[in-house]
Amino acid sequence: MAKLFPNGIYDFVIQIIAFVILILIMFFFAYKPVKAYMKKRHDYIDNELRSAEAANKVALEAANKKDDIINEGKTEASQIVSNAKIQAEKMKEDAINEANQISTRRRKEADEDIALAKEKSIKEAKKEIVDLTILASSKLLERNLNEEDDKKFVSSFVKEIQDDKK
Secondary structure, eight states, X not given: OTXXXXXXXXXXXXXXXXXXXXXXXXXXXXXXXXXXXXXXXXHHHHHHHHHHHHHHHHHHHHHHHHHHHHHHHXXXXXXXXXXXXXXXXXXXXXXXXXHHHHHHHHHHHHHHHHHHHHHHHHHHHHHHXXXXXXXXXXXXHHSXXXXXXXXXXHHHHHXXXXXXXX
16 A cells, blocks of 8 residues: 555545545635626626516517607608698689689670670660651651652751761
């Protein structure tokens, strides 16, 4: 045994005991604090990952909500523009219809005024003709003339009427 343990077995046992004590000291003073620190660090990293995932999820939901709001706004804006175009077209058609009605009414009134003026002119012309005929007849009846005198009288009467109109 001297070759296996040159200093003796006693030294070997002391070295083993010293090694075990060193391991126990390392276990209590180094391994447990390091293990506790590693567990704490592991928990911190897990917690941060969960927080990051939750924040990512919230951000994704916010982005989706933002996109929905933007799409809703675009749809609403498109609808407002469409309604405005329809309303403008209706107003245009109403204005055109009103202008056509006014034009038709004024044309009808003008036609009626023209017809009344024409009728009045015809009545006045007839009245004048009747008055002239009566006047000519009364002058002819006042004078009892022969045929030649009648012709002269009618010619002078026509000239007189023409001169009066000028």
